[in-house]
Amino acid sequence: MTTLPTPGAVRLGLVIDLDICVGCHACAVNCKEWNTGGNAGPLSDYQPYEAQPDGVWFNRVHSYEVGDGPAGQTVHFPRSCLHCDNAECVTVCPTGASLKRAEDGIVLINEDVCIGCKLCSWACPYGAREFDEDVGVMRKCTLCVDRIYDEARPEAERVPACVSTCPASARHFGDLGDPASDVSRMVADREGMALMPELGYRPTNRYLPPRAKGSGCSAHAKSPALEPVMPEGTGFLGWLDRLLSA
């Protein structure tokens, strides 16, 4: 089995804002596009033009409804590897192919030693790993490790593809080990949540919950009611007189 490293100070991860995610799948497709030609690729597609197309994705978006009728909410939920501190997908790996890096906390797969036993995908409660049937190895989000350290890129673009492409700016990348980082502050301000913390995997990524919705949700809810300017018994002409004299 594979051991986890002594946790380092740097914990790179994603913060995903469910208040603004419109469920457009941009992150999922751009991730696939970047990574299929990258070091962690290809991301195989099987029977792509047949009855049941399927393929490997590092990132998928699910849409849920919470609550009944008009009072409920629709929530779009992008799902990818959470780069857990206590990553059981690593500890179950018989070959050391599944690994967590000490220097930045990213969970990766060394496909040269992956034997395709799938123990790691069984261990992951988040469904974040996908087996590439064609290549015979496990695949997962690398946090675009081949982008974020690429000094040939402009600094602003040294972020994962999903973050770079998100049209709604719902995805943020940074060091969640640093309480002063933008992402950590965002989590503090918006009460960012870990997914299923009770399982004890200590995920790095955080989700910002949707804000309250409905009639009383914003500062505008306190707008004073409109008072009709309809002088008693004068009808339309009275109304018009008021308008002209105002």
Added chain:
Amino acid sequence: MTAETEPTEEARTVTTTCYMCACRCGIRVHLQGGQIRYIDGNPDHPVNKGVLCAKGSAGVMQHLSPARLTAPLKRVGPRGSGEFVTISWDEALETVTERLRHIRATDPRRLALYTGRDQSQALTGWWASQFGTPNYAAHGGFCSVNMAAAGLYTFGGSFWEFGEPDWEHSNYFLLFGVAEDHGSNPLKIGLSRLKARGAKIVSINPIRTGYSAIADEWLGIRPGTDGLLVASLIRELLRAQAIDKDALTQTSNAAWLVIDAPGAADDGLIARDEAGHPLTLDAAGKVGRAFDPDRTPVLGGTATLADGRRAVPSFQLMAARFLDDRYDPETVSAETGIEAATIRRIAAELAAAAFSSQLELPIPWTDWRGVRHETMIGRPVSMHAMRGVSAHSNGFHTCRLIHLLQMLLGTIDAPGGFRYKPPYPKPAPPMVKPAGKPAGVVPNWPLTGPPLGFPTGPEDLLVEKDGTPCRLDKAYSWEAPLAAHGLMHLVIRNAWAGDPYPIDTLFMFMANMSWNSSMALGETMRMLTDKDDATGEHRIPFIVYSDAYASEMVAYADLVLPDTTYLERHDCISLLDRPISDADGAADSIRRPVVPVERDVRPFQDVLIEIGARIGLPGLVREDGSPRYPGLYPDYIVNHERAPGQGLLAGWRGRDAECEALGPPNPNQLEAYMANGCFWRTEIPSEARYFKHVNQAYLDWATGMGFIARPEPVIHQLYTESLQRFRLAASGHGPIQPPDAHRQRIETYFDPLPFWYPPFEAAALGSLEFPLHALTQRPMAMYHSWGSQNAWLRQIHGENRLYVSRARAEAQGIADDDWVRLTSHHGTITAQVRLMEGVNPDTVWTWNAIGKRSGAWNLAPDAAEATRGFLMNHLISDLLPPKAGGYRYANADPVTGQAAWYDLKVRMEKVAAPDAMLPALGLPPGLAQRPGKLGYGGWFAKKKVPA
């Protein structure tokens, strides 16, 4: 797939413009060894600022689709069978040229050129005009012409390409019925900015997905009643006199006097002095010229004109209408499904957001009358609407109602409100009139102007003396007088019926008219294949179609001209067509070939120019008969001048790129674009960025740029006098008279003030037999039919379900995954159900254009798109139920002719199994084998060990 060879090391990045939908984002295509490694958003691009949606990110799969056509095709089997042989381009071009040359020499109307989701209308419309046929349009008539026409006639702009919310300052945002793929990246970027600032977003939409899901408040309105809701909001604002009187008085025709002389030929027209200036009434009871700086006009009262007749300010007519109890929130609540208290609250929130705002930009400006303003006062309420409002038979007036609400709040081009994008505002309406009157359609002669324009009275209609339509699609006839985008959805039926006359050749581009872009789908397929019993010939004699892919429409063509993919071609996103400007700057852009074409296909625009030159169209040949643009479309983009100095692209004009907007052609213009990310953008001067319709600095700048002819203000048309001119004709005035059968309809719907009426289909059928509304919307990750061939996108939306409110389904004993039959007055389909909560309880809906005809798009015949996917199009009639006397109007808006897709009413019953599919289409020859697996890009990786 492209061969999986080891690429060379050479890596380079090429910019161009996306075409995975109509949004026209800037992209960077990263190439390695000549193959596409990655496509991302161009961070410098004004449209998308570096972001890219799911469609754009899947561009490589579109480019490599096995549905790509590979050579020109000639039909050999029956029409609709898909049996073709490949032919040479020479044969294809000569076939078309010979046919079109004969048509042009005999009766140019017998060519109908309809170009679907064309982004080159500056070329295609001009080409039709040079050919001399009035029978030209793109897809606007079945998309959003209600929105465009209502906006242009009301305030010289509209939403989307014409304007945008002031994302930086808006505090309150009303979003009506937006298809999720329209303006998709700019809208998402904007919504995110609003959220970041804590602005309130209210979505008015029967369905809670996408943008509606993230709105602060979702109003699940009954389809087709948005106008009623808006009218009720207007009523509440008027009752409280919470309106921007100054803006109305100074920038609209609210104070203009309307002649009150029932029965007279000028009743309801604007009272004018001898020089034609509109008149207003002032507080002293005097009548004088509007906008005279020495007078203060009033919005109410009765004026006596010089001839002794009465006139009242248009505002007063408007106010009387909306103060009526018809629009009381209590009254409209049941029809809209929105509680009265909610309507009152939203009205109060709008008023507070607009009028209690402290937003004031410290930017001095001078209005068109020379009055200097030290600051720009904000009205930070913005709105956006799209097809959900537009695609109803009451869409034109509903759009007008939304614009009236904007006007009353003073938000149009105020800080925080809706902002025009140059070249808008234009005069309301723009001054171009449609060409194609009988006398102007002459063999071997061009039209006298463009085929599409903006009528302002019956004299601008394209009708024969007896009222018969001049155009095949009946645009600009009494059935659709303001059909500013033409009516592509009526072309096939009318061509088949020979109504108003038969044609010879139907030439279409990028429009899937035998599938998801037509109403009455079964009938449409029959009409495309139908033959005349007497002659044995097809009733639509010849169909030429250009598409890059084996779409459903290909099977119905006699000749197929295969187009390239968007990464293999030049294109031009012109200010003369649908520009990519933003509220702070004017912009245009190009596409350029990123990868070489390796099939025997050609860009449609090249082909059109070549055919034109072969026919000898005047604009396309020199005096000696040689082609004027031997370099085809790129040559045309650079060298064609619409007016002296004005061409398709505004950037880097002049021999040395010294001119902007206007200037002689620059032979190196495309190179200049390519060096600048394939776009050009210039900023509006800072004092000219708001109140553009009345801001002298803007009007001067726009005139200098050639956007408007003269620096004259664009006065908002609260009262649309043009409509009244049609109405007067309907009541017997003037030399151009509607046929009697149409009089009542014109009289009712050409109301110069907006109003709400129930959508026609529901009104005709009642709600008992067909109790449910049925809608479609487009998902953000798919664009029309073009997406389903995409290996990645079809994994996201590979089949569609019928979404039904849980309460409604349970009441009918219907559970998730059950099959149901939907029946309309026109047809029936089966669909598989998915229950949901966030949908208006009287509405069912599905994703648009996911359903595919088996065999099309080189998908397996048993693809889920064909076996489980379905189209509502089978249920939607292109005609309304017959009137007394049997006449059937188009299922369309009576003002613009816009297709009323969303008026559909259905009933739903549980069934045991789905209906049988239509027979599979044959596959055109030359298509690639469908690969059994993809591992795209695996060959790019240099190092496989990341750790």
